[in-house]
Amino acid sequence: MSARDNILARIRTNSGRSGTTGESELALARSVIAARTRGPQPSLARHDPVTHFIEECGRLKTTVADVADLSSVPREVARYLAEGSLPKAVVGWHEFAALDWAAAGLAFADRPAQGDDLVGVTGCYCAIGETGTLLLLGAAATPKATALLPETHICVVRKSRMAATMEDAFQWMRSEIGEPPRATFFVSGPSRTADIEQTIVIGAHGPYRVHVILIP
Amino acid sequence: MFFKQTASVKLNDPVLQNALKRAKGKFVDGRALGVAQIDNWEDIRTYAAEMRDRVIANLDAYLIEFEKNATRRGAVVHWAETAEEANAIIAGIALKNNVKAVTKSKSMVSEEVALNDALEAVGVTVLETDLGEYILQLAKEPPSHIVAPAVHKTKEDVAELFVAAHHKPRLTDIAAMTREAREELRGRFLAADMGISGANFIIAETGTTLTVTNEGNADLVTTIPRIHCVITGVEKVIPTLEDFATLIRLLPRSAIGQSIANYLTLTTGVKAPDETDGPEQMHIVLVDAGRTKLVGSDMKEMLRCIRCGACMNHCPVYQNVGGHAYGWVYPGPMGSVLTPTYVGIENAGDLPNAATFCGECQVVCPVKIPLPDLMRKWRERQFDRHLRPIGERLAIGAWSFVVARPALYAFATRIGVRIAAWIGGRSGQIHWLPGIDGWTKGRDMPAPQGSTFRDLYARRRKAA
């Protein structure tokens, strides 16, 4: 009898059932899973998602800029980096490679971030209004490392891809790509810790700052 | 009695008392603000409790479903009945894959099984990367809280530890210390062969394991190394992604008052051939180590626990003595139920008695675990098995005999209160009585008036 057998057997015995897990029990679990029932939704979930997203970003210390369109992004990135006296070299996702970075005075490297990159530019699969959250789905063209390793994370968010709640985001994901990819990464603000004297410090092992650029 | 003695030391430690006071303000006030954001908090709690109960009632099926989906996505699922088995599995994976350096994000299960020791014993270095756990690793101390492990440490303590470990000038500013830890650890994150994490939940629908963190360390631990090992308890399974969305409304708010944690990292399987991030191997170790004992038992509600720490944050006893007095991995009310479960009531007899049953833990528990009732059940088991000290048992025996016999009770109390009133004298306060010096060491005992209500009432009625 393997550990697996013993553990499952003990669960069954203690639940007052005999034998091994049968089809009816598996079917019950599967039907609960298939139902995908949502829990009670707070009234926060009914606020205008974009407006609420911006409010939550304020609370999380994520800065937000609203620009006309995708082509305005390099200019906004340059402005943000200059304002913070941050480096002018960025590493970013492939979908932004063709934008006019040079005109904005920035160097753009179309590759995943490595340990010493300081500024990462990513998009997101969608954002979530209820909590000011960015949902990044990892893939070859959308590596999570670019959002995680650099000290500065800049994220382009399409307002048309603003989900009201996490449940809505999951629903989109299921209908558009089916199962979650290996890395399903929800980012809400710059990293933080309060492990020393419960004093909140913004900037721990992840980015020190997160800047969201909203486009239509 | 470990708890009582250690508690006494902690009560008289001014540095710890200061730390506890500070933590209480942040956690308690923080949670209140977080909860206030949610207009239907009680509805969500009730739903979450029922959801957890439904899973535990059909736990084997959900675990099988999880295993099926995780395996399909490329993870290897291992089962460990005991702490030793869990350690052997993970050490085995490390050895088989030539792992020299492990980075680790916080996992209470790994503390339970003492995983770090087991890995060090086979020549693998383990680096704790959660800042609080890193500090404790340097200090060679166990955590005193399940969410804020180094809550008992001052910034001066941390400065000292960093000087000794990093060989850099002493710091005084907390942000600077955090920055130094980031810089020290960054290189080690990038060089690790294997990353070990816990899992706040595992999702049956998709075969996903997930972490809920703020620092970013769990992501560095699970994205960079070529092998990712998850160690978690069998009770952590939840049915769907939607259920996670429900629980995540409750967890960070209950823990520290945040509306959301910075990083929710759902990991499913191994990296795709064209991906640059992610591990080549994903191992998930499902640990029993006493959990299945609770299934179907009169304490099964304890399995709902989502490890938020709200109970200990709000427990007036914990607030006064801190976590180390509880002697093991899990402190506070949840520890008082779990530790006897995992190590045996005969080895943890103090803990269920370290409570006044004020009920605050149950009020703040996001999944409505009836913690005082569960602690009381442990007291019942102690009583039935004669595990309490003989003095206590005799006292209960004597009380039981008298209180069930009205005439004897009337007689005994009539005499007792008259004597006690006399001892109290003019001050009306008793300064010491044999057997109750637990009380009288720090307090007077207000003396009885001298006659019982029943006697006075009977006299009054006769006179009328």
Add this chain to the structure above:
Amino acid sequence: MKVGLFVTCLVDMVRPNIGFATLKLLEDAGCEVVVPAAQTCCGQPGYNSGARAISQQLARKVLAEFKDCDFVVAPSGSCSGQVKVHYVEDLFHDAPDLGEFKKLAAKWFELSDFLINVLKVDNLPGEYAGTVTYHDSCSGLRELGIKSQPRALLAKTGCELAEMNDAEKCCGFGGTFSIKLGEISTRMAENKCVNIAASGAGAIVGGDLGCLLNIEGRLRRNGDDRTKVYHFAEVAAGMVGAGGETGGKMVGK
């Protein structure tokens, strides 16, 4: 309407004045009050020590003693919680006579809840000029929702209520906890005394004598002989005044 008075073992033994205050409040409000003479204890001390058998035995005794009453009233949140919550949800949950205990629970009331929500009293015998602060005992608050009722009673006496910080925090009594883990209990009582002092009130009022004895004991050991310690029944019944504290002049001697 026959109201049974469950005086509670602590009140019976230590502060009969609280029992007489309760009696006065009920009779003034028009109740016919009976006091079953053989009553001893609701069983909570044994219950919380894990002694189920004696807890059940005492519960059946209570059930029998108060069978003929339309209502039962107790000046204690913890005894009332034992009856209304623990008898029904735990001790007799699977018993054949659960129905009887449900009936007992339904007709059982903590005193302030009975006065405010059942009798809906308008006037009270007591008048109190001064500032008091109120300690919410754990069982009454969390098991029975007793919070506004005692405050409503106090308001009718004319006193001024200065809420303390952490009014809802456990004072550290916890029954035998106060002796078994006396040092922690004392620290919790001390924390409560600090909050009482900070409120500026001249008296601390509560609804459970266990808490009140614990708090008073710490105040007096600290050398504080001035802060009064009252059960709300005593204040509402007009049985305290200048110089009085729990105990004071014995009533009905």
